Amino acid sequence: xxxxxxxxxxxxxxxxxxxxxxxxxxxxxxxxxxxxxxxxxxxxxxxxxxxxxxxxxxxxxxxxxxxxxxxxxxxxxxxxxxxxxxxxxxxxxxxxxxxxxxxxxxxxxxxxxxxxxxxxxxxxxxxxxxxxxxxxxxxxxxxxxxxxxxxxxxxxxxxxxxxxxxxxxxxxxxxxxxxxxxxxxxxxxxxxxxxxxxxxxxxxxxxxxxxxxxxxxxxxxxxxxxxxxxxxxxxxxxxxxxxxxxxxxxxxxxxxxxxxxxxx
Amino acid sequence: xxxxxxxxxxxxxxxxxxxxxxxxxxxxxxxxxxxxxxxxxxxxxxxxxxxxxxxxxxxxxxxxxxxxxxxxxxxxxxxxxxxxxxxxxxxxxxxxxxxxxxxxxxxxxxxxxxxxxxxxxxxxxxxxxxxxxxxxxxxxxxxxxxxxxxxxxxxxxxxxxxxxxxxxxxxxxxxxxxxxxxxxxxxxxxxxxxxxxxxxxxxxxxxxxxxxxxxxxxxxxxxxxxxxxxxxxxxxxxxxxxxxxxxxxxxxxxxxxxxxxxxxxxxxxxxxxxxxxxxxxxxxxxxxxxxxxxxxxxxxxxxxxxxxxxxxxxxxxxxxxxxxxxxxxxxxxxxxxxxxxxxxxxxxxxxxxxxxxxxxxxxxxxxxxxxxxxxxxxxxxxxxxxxxxxxxxxxxxxxxxxxxxxxxxxxxxxxxxxxxxxxxxxxxxxxxxxxxxxxxxxxxxxxxxxxxxxxxxxxxxxxxxxxxxxxxxxxxxxxxxxxxxxxxxxxxxxxxxxxxxx
Numbered sequence: 151x152x153x154x155x156x157x158x159x160x161x162x163x164x165x166x167x168x169x170x171x172x173x174x175x176x177x178x179x180x181x182x183x184x185x186x187x188x189x190x191x192x193x194x195x196x197x198x199x200x201x202x203x204x205x206x207x208x209x210x211x212x213x214x215x216x217x218x219x220x221x222x223x224x225x226x227x228x229x230x231x232x233x234x235x236x237x238x239x240x241x242x243x244x245x246x247x248x249x250x251x252x253x254x255x256x257x258x259x260x261x262x263x264x265x266x267x268x269x270x271x272x273x274x275x276x277x278x279x280x281x282x283x284x285x286x287x288x289x290x291x292x293x294x295x296x297x298x299x300x301x302x303x304x305x306x307x308x309x310x311x312x313x314x315x316x317x318x319x320x321x322x323x324x325x326x327x328x329x330x331x332x333x334x335x336x337x338x339x340x341x342x343x344x345x346x347x348x349x350x351x352x353x354x355x356x357x358x359x360x361x362x363x364x365x366x367x368x369x370x371x372x373x374x375x376x377x378x379x380x381x382x383x384x385x386x387x388x389x390x391x392x393x394x395x396x397x398x399x400x401x402x403x404x405x406x407x408x409x410x411x412x413x414x
Numbered sequence: 415x416x417x418x419x420x421x422x423x424x425x426x427x428x429x430x431x432x433x434x435x436x437x438x439x440x441x442x443x444x445x446x447x448x449x450x451x452x453x454x455x456x457x458x459x460x461x462x463x464x465x466x467x468x469x470x471x472x473x474x475x476x477x478x479x480x481x482x483x484x485x486x487x488x489x490x491x492x493x494x495x496x497x498x499x500x501x502x503x504x505x506x507x508x509x510x511x512x513x514x515x516x517x518x519x520x521x522x523x524x525x526x527x528x529x530x531x532x533x534x535x536x537x538x539x540x541x542x543x544x545x546x547x548x549x550x551x552x553x554x555x556x557x558x559x560x561x562x563x564x565x566x567x568x569x570x571x572x573x574x575x576x577x578x579x580x581x582x583x584x585x586x587x588x589x590x591x592x593x594x595x596x597x598x599x600x601x602x603x604x605x606x607x608x609x610x611x612x613x614x615x616x617x618x619x620x621x622x623x624x625x626x627x628x629x630x631x632x633x634x635x636x637x638x639x640x641x642x643x644x645x646x647x648x649x650x651x652x653x654x655x656x657x658x659x660x661x662x663x664x665x666x667x668x669x670x671x672x673x674x675x676x677x678x679x680x681x682x683x684x685x686x687x688x689x690x691x692x693x694x695x696x697x698x699x700x701x702x703x704x705x706x707x708x709x710x711x712x713x714x715x716x717x718x719x720x721x722x723x724x725x726x727x728x729x730x731x732x733x734x735x736x737x738x739x740x741x742x743x744x745x746x747x748x749x750x751x752x753x754x755x756x757x758x759x760x761x762x763x764x765x766x767x768x769x770x771x772x773x774x775x776x777x778x779x780x781x782x783x784x785x786x787x788x789x790x791x792x793x794x795x796x797x798x799x800x801x802x803x804x805x806x807x808x809x810x811x812x813x814x815x816x817x818x819x820x821x822x823x824x825x826x827x828x829x830x831x832x833x834x835x836x837x838x839x840x841x842x843x844x845x846x847x848x849x850x851x852x853x854x855x856x857x858x859x860x861x862x863x864x865x866x867x868x869x870x871x872x873x874x875x876x877x878x879x880x881x882x883x884x885x886x887x888x889x890x891x892x893x894x895x896x897x898x899x900x901x902x903x904x905x906x907x908x909x910x911x912x913x914x915x916x
Contacts, residue, residue, distance in 0.1 A: 202867050228873035240868040244886025253882065254872035261873070293886065310872065 153178045153349040154199075154318055159210035161198045168194045170374035171210070176318070179346040183360055183385060184353045186371035187393040192353045193237060195371070196322045200234045201227050214318065228254075229261035231317030235307035235324050242294040247306070248276065250294045251313055258314065279312040283339045301332030308339040319343070320351045325359035337362030357389035463520040469493065472621050475520050479590050482597060492610035492620030499614045505777040506806040506838055509746055512719065517684055519622045519655070582638050584668070585630040589657050592628035599630055603661055607690035607727045607754070615686040615721040615748075619655045623688065626656035629668060631697075637668040640896050658689040662697035664730060669700040671899055683708075685744075686721045695730030695757065700738070702895050703751075704903050707743035709910075714773030714802070717745025724751035728760035728786075736763035737780065738894040740903040742910040745774060750808065752781035755789035755817075762791040765891040767903070769910055770803025770835070779809035779840075784820035784850070793824040794890050799835035800911060806838040813850040820847065826856040829887050831880070831911070881908045 154176040161169040168191045176182050186192050197205045201224035212219040256266040280287050295303050340363050368385045370378040472493050476486040579586050592600050610620035631637050693699050710717025726735035737751035753762025764780035782791035797805040813820045828837030839856050869879035892900045
C-alpha cells in the first residue's frame with residue numbers, strides 16, 4: 151500500500167483553480183522530487199496535503215496509509231505523521247525554539263497515547279539529533295527562527311523534522327535562498343533522515359538539490375497537473391533544457407499514464 | 415535649538431471589509447464564551463453613603479474615617495476645583511457619559527466599627543472571596559513571601575507580615591491607618607507628585623478617596639519582601655477611589671505589586687485611583703500591576719471604567735522607578751503611569767502589556783519627563799487587540815531645556831487578533847535640549863495566519879499556539895514581573911484570550 155496516494159486532486163485558492171487533477175503516489179520509504187516552473191502549483195500541493203486554511207479542495211482525494219487525509223485538521227495530520235518543511239519558516243518572537251519543539255513533540259506523542267517527555271528527556275533527545283545533523287546547539291536557546299539567517303532557518307526545519315520523525319516529509323523549496331555550503335548541509339541532513347518508514351516529497355525549482363539528494367522518482371508539475379514522471383535523469387534533462395521544452399512537446403506527457411494508473 | 419515632534423500618529427484599524435481576513439477568524443467568537451472567572455458577588459452587608467457628591471459627602475467620608483482637619487480641608491479644596499472641571503474627552507475611547515451624582519462614594523463592610531484585629535476575626539466569607547481570587551491571605555501569602563494588604567471595597571481588612579516589615583523599619587499599612595499613625599509623612603508627601611488639581615479624575619479622587627496603601631521605606635533599607643495589595647470592587651454602584659503613596663528614602667529599595675479584580679455586574683462601575691511614588695537619592699521603586707477588573711460581557715455590557723493617575727517622582731539623584739503593568743481587565747482603561755526624572759542620572763522605565771478583547775477599550779501609555787541631567791528612560795509597550803477591542807498607546811517623552819544627555823528608547827508593538835479590532839499609537843515627543851537622544855520604534859503585526867499554521871503543522875493545537883505566540887510577544891514585559899506574578903499574568907492572558915481565535 152502506498153504511503154501517500156493523491157488522486158485527481160483539484161484545488162482552488164481564492165476561487166482560482168490551481169491544482170487541476172494531480173495524481174501522485176509515493177511508496178513507503180521512497181523519496182520523490184516534484185519540479186516545475188513558478189506558479190505551477192507545487193507549493194499549493196504541499197499546503198493542500200498539510201491542510202492549510204484557504205486552500206480549498208474541489209475534487210479528488212488524498213490518502214495517507216489508506217486513510218482519508220483531507221478530513222483531518224492540520225494538527226491531526228501532523229499527529230498522523232505529516233511534516234512540512236516550509237519554504238519561508240515563520241518567526242515566532244519570544245518563543246524559545248526548544249520549548250516550541252517540545253510542545254510539538256509532546257502534542258504528537260500524546261495523540262499517539264505515548265507518555266510526554268520531560269525537559270531532561272527531551273534535551274537528551276535533542277542533543278542526539280543535533281549531533282547527527284552537525285548543528286550547533288545555540289539554535290536551542292534562540293526564539294523560533296527569530297533573526298535566523300536563511301540557512302539557519304532551513305537547518306532548523308530539518309532539525310525539527312529529525313526530532314518529530316514524521317512518516318511523510320514534504321520539503322517545500324528547502325533549497326531556495328541557500329548558498330552551496332548551506333545547501334550541502336541541508337541535503338546531508340535530509341539524507342540522514344531517509345529511512346524505510348519515511349517517505350519524502352522534495353519540492354524544488356532547480357535540479358541542483360537533487361545532485362545531493364538523489365530521488366527515487368521525479369515528477370514535473372505544470373499548470374496544476376503532473377505532466378511528466380521519470381527517474382532521477384528527468385531532473386537533469388530539465389536542468390539542461392529548461393521547462394520550456396515541456397510546453398514545446400519535447401517530452402511525452404505522462405498524463406495518460408497517470409490516469410491509467412489512477413483508473414487501475 | 416528646539417526640536418519638537420508632536421503627535422506622530424500611527425493607526426491600524428481593521429473593520430469589516432478591511433485588509434486581508436485572517437484564517438480562523440470564524441472561530442473568534444467561539445473562544446470568547448468562557449465566562450469571567452472572578453465573577454462572583456460576596457454577600458456581606460455593607461454600609462454605603464447614599465449616591466451623590468457634594469460637600470456633605472466629603473465631610474461624611476472624612477468624619478467617618480476620623481481624619482484630621484487639614485486632610486478634610488485638602489479634600490474640600492479638591493472638590494471645589496473638581497466641581498469646576500469637565501470630564502476630559504481627548505482619549506481614543508467611546509463611553510457612555512458617567513453620572514457622577516449617581517455613584518455612591520463610600521462603601522465599607524458593615525463590621526467596620528469593630529474591625530478585625532487579626533485574620534482569624536475576618537468574616538470567613540471575605541476570606542472565601544480571596545480564596546476564589548486565588549489570594550488565600552495566610553497560606554499563599556506566606557508561601558510566596560508576599561505581604562498582602564487587601565482592600566475590600568473601601569476599607570483595608572487585613573494586613574499580613576506587618577511584624578517582619580516593622581523589624582526592617584518598613585511601614586506598610588492602609589492609607590487610613592497611615593493618616594492616623596504617621597500623619598506627618600502623609601502630610602508631607604500627599605499630593606506632592608499628583609497634585610489634587612492635576613486632572614479631572616485626580617481631583618475627584620483627592621476629594622473622595624476612601625483607602626489604599628501606604629509604604630515608607632527608610633534610608634538604606636532594602637524591603638525584605640515583595641509588597642502586594644489586592645484591590646477588589648464589590649458593592650454595586652460604588653466607585654473605588656483608592657490612594658496609594660510609596661516613599662523610598664535614600665538608598666532604599668522596594669518592589670510593590672497590586673492585583674485587581676472585580677465581580678461581574680451589568681452596570682458599569684467607576685474606579686479612579688491615584689498612585690504617587692517618591693524615590694529619593696539612589697532609591698529604587700518597582701511597581702507592578704496585574705489588572706483584571708471585570709471587562710464587561712461579550713456584548714460590551716457592564717465592566718469597570720478604570721481611570722487612574724499613576725506617577726512616580728525620581729526626586730533624588732540616581733533614583734530609579736519602574737512601572738510594569740499587565741492590563742487585561744476593565745471595559746475602559748485610561749492610565750498613563752509616568753516618571754518625572756528630576757534627579758540627575760535618574761532612570762524611568764515602563765513595561766506594559768494591555769489586552770483588549772470583546773468590546774474593551776484601552777488608552778494607555780506613559781509619560782517620561784526628563785528634567786535632570788543624564789536621565790534615561792525606557793518604554794516597552796505591547797498592545798494586544800482581539801474581538802472588537804480597541805487598544806491605543808499614548809505616550810509622551812519630554813526632554814526639558816536643562817536635561818543634558820537625556821536618553822529615551824521607546825518600543826511600541828501591537829498585535830491584532832481577528833479582523834474587528836484596532837490598534838493605535840499616539841507618541842508625543844517634545845525635545846528642548848539638543849543633546850537628547852530619543853528613539854521610537856513601533857510595529858503592528860497580526861497574529862499571523864502563517865504563524866498559526868506553522869504551529870498547527872507541527873501538531874500544536876490552535877489554543878496552545880495562540881497563547882504561545884502571545885506569550886512570546888509579551889516576554890519582554892513578563893520578565894520584569896516578580897516570578898510568581900509572571901506566571902499569574904501569563905495565565906491571565908490565556909484566560910482573557912480564550913476564544914479569541916479558533
